[in-house]
Amino acid sequence: MGENIGATARAMANFGLSDLRLINPRDGWPNLHAEKMSSGAFDHIPQPQIYKSLLDASHDCHMLLATTARRRDMVKPVLTPQEAAEKTHICMKHDERVGFVFGAERTGLENDEIALCDSIINIPTDPAFSSLNLAQAVLLVVSQISAVPDFPPEPRAKDSPLADKETVFGFLERLEDDLDKAAFFKSEGLKPTMVRNIQNIFTRAELTEQEVRTLHGILTSLTSKLRP
């Protein structure tokens, strides 16, 4: 389907991939639906090359990864998109080219095509509702290929549980109210920006329940001193 080719080109351009190879596109090439769905991606990546078979299309690749559901009749290693991305990055360090093979929307890949591939990429979805559109599958795979993690995540450092938003927003409302009463906002025009900046301070803080209680205590102390 032209639409899927266009959406595929868009996803590739979004994540810095450019070498799109089409095997016997059903609706011919070039294709108006593809152009429309691409949102201009074909101005950013080279025109796709057309091939007659996977064998032709993959001649200069060193590894072929087939995106398909788990197949009981094919004995192949099965990778998640993330594992496929890790494998790809290892290959790239060895100057080896990896081809990602996707089948047509309704029919998927044929057994003859899967047999030529080194491994299967399986996107783990809820078995009760597993149907992914072709271009969505491409998006999930190419976004992983381009994803390079920068630093490990922070573990939760605090002992007290996080405050829920009702608690945090309740504090922010009280704070704004108290600041109003204290004539903190010199200008009505600047107030929205100032309120937002204050909100940013406290929502960024990942406040615990204990910390919100502490902040309320601070406010109570401060306002009772201002207006005894």
Next chain:
Amino acid sequence: MGENIGATARAMANFGLSDLRLINPRDGWPNLHAEKMSSGAFDHIPQPQIYKSLLDASHDCHMLLATTARRRDMVKPVLTPQEAAEKTHICMKHDERVGFVFGAERTGLENDEIALCDSIINIPTDPAFSSLNLAQAVLLVVSQISAVPDFPPEPRAKDSPLADKETVFGFLERLEDDLDKAAFFKSEGLKPTMVRNIQNIFTRAELTEQEVRTLHGILTSLTSKLRP
């Protein structure tokens, strides 16, 4: 847009999420376009709840993550979808609820909404072609949330470079040819399946150039003995 709500519901159902909350949906609710784009997802997840503001919609959440482009005017931690997923899984272990906040297709999130969120999720895309559709952004985030890696990737174990596909397929063709000559295939009907099984053996092996040379050597030896 109804279409984006439907595609969002589909992506959520694909990855096992179910709590969809809509804030002032432009086209009202329920919506025919949403139904159509959902591919039946609303049979798998509860009907979305409608809210008047992010404040209402997030009252029982403990963490809010806003998906938006990097904002110079907002001082917030910026997470990749993968980091957001790791943060989410930590929260879930503490029985804390995480809300993922997405803005409308054209206008995105407003500053007042971002200010209420703890962190920003930024999907790293090619700056030269960065535009993601709303439902695509949802898909990339929710697929990460559900992604739980099973085991670490294997490092490359072999010294010789991987053979390219031309080399591997060249060997497979020669092998099939030799097997034909040796009357290996007893039945033409079973031959395609047998060929595929053989292909599976050799494509699964991630053959190096040296290994393919070795295999050619083996074939040469074997066939010269068969027909001297």
